[in-house]
Amino acid sequence: MKTIEIDDELYQYIASKTEHIGESASTILRRLLAVDMKSETGVVVSQPLDSSALITLVNSDDFLSEKKLVNRFLSILSTLYLCNQSLFSVAAASLHGSKRRYLAKDEQTLLRSGNNTKPKQIPSTPYMVITNSNTARKIYIIELLMRNMQISEQIIDLVKKQFIAK
Known part of the structure; x- marks a missing residue:
């Protein structure tokens, strides 16, 4: 896990997008950016989960x-x-x-x-x-x-x- 510094305004924006207690900043950002994971070719867009x-x-x-x-x-x-x-x-x-x-x-x-x-x-x-x-x-x-x-x-x-x- 890496640590990054962000300004207060961006932090407040991310925090305002919390959907439930305990949701991590990483989870919020993944949801907002609709990314799943990095591949050799770049960012892979999340596919809907087959439930x-x-x-x-x-x-x-x-x-x-x-x-x-x-x-x-x-x-x-x-x-x-x-x-x-x-x-x-x-x-x-x-x-x-x-x-x-x-x-x-x-x-x-x-x-x-x-x-x-x-x-x-x-x-x-x-x-x-x-x-x-x-x-x-x-x-x-x-x-x-x-x-x-x-x-x-x-x-x-x-x-x-x-x-x-x-």
């Missing part, structure tokens, strides 16, 4: 019959990663609380941010996530990650509803 795998997951009988919310949580995170690894990586880097990291590529980073984080590997990803948080915090993590990945509000609402469905 069909996520919709299929949360509507599946296997997902809905899963009793453990932590398993549902890990399934959603894994599917988000598989939908778009680069957007997930950018979103994961900016996802943290005031004292705690929620996602990291190593267990030690998560253990340093709390005594009892219970890190677990997110299946099919290089990421680990804290799992000792309550249901509201898990929903917050999923929601913030999806927003930072520019997933539509309709899909975010569906995922949240299905996540806690009994």
Whole structure:
């Protein structure tokens, strides 16, 4: 991560474009500039995220019959990663609380941010996530990650509803 200096007027403009609490300046700028990542040829414009795998997951009988919310949580995170690894990586880097990291590529980073984080590997990803948080915090993590990945509000609402469905 690099540090840049910007004038107060530009900072206020970027801050005014915040869509939700905890959104990083990098995420805001990526959204405003509609950029995903740099390639050898320059800036690549973001493509809409294909959320069909996520919709299929949360509507599946296997997902809905899963009793453990932590398993549902890990399934959603894994599917988000598989939908778009680069957007997930950018979103994961900016996802943290005031004292705690929620996602990291190593267990030690998560253990340093709390005594009892219970890190677990997110299946099919290089990421680990804290799992000792309550249901509201898990929903917050999923929601913030999806927003930072520019997933539509309709899909975010569906995922949240299905996540806690009994």
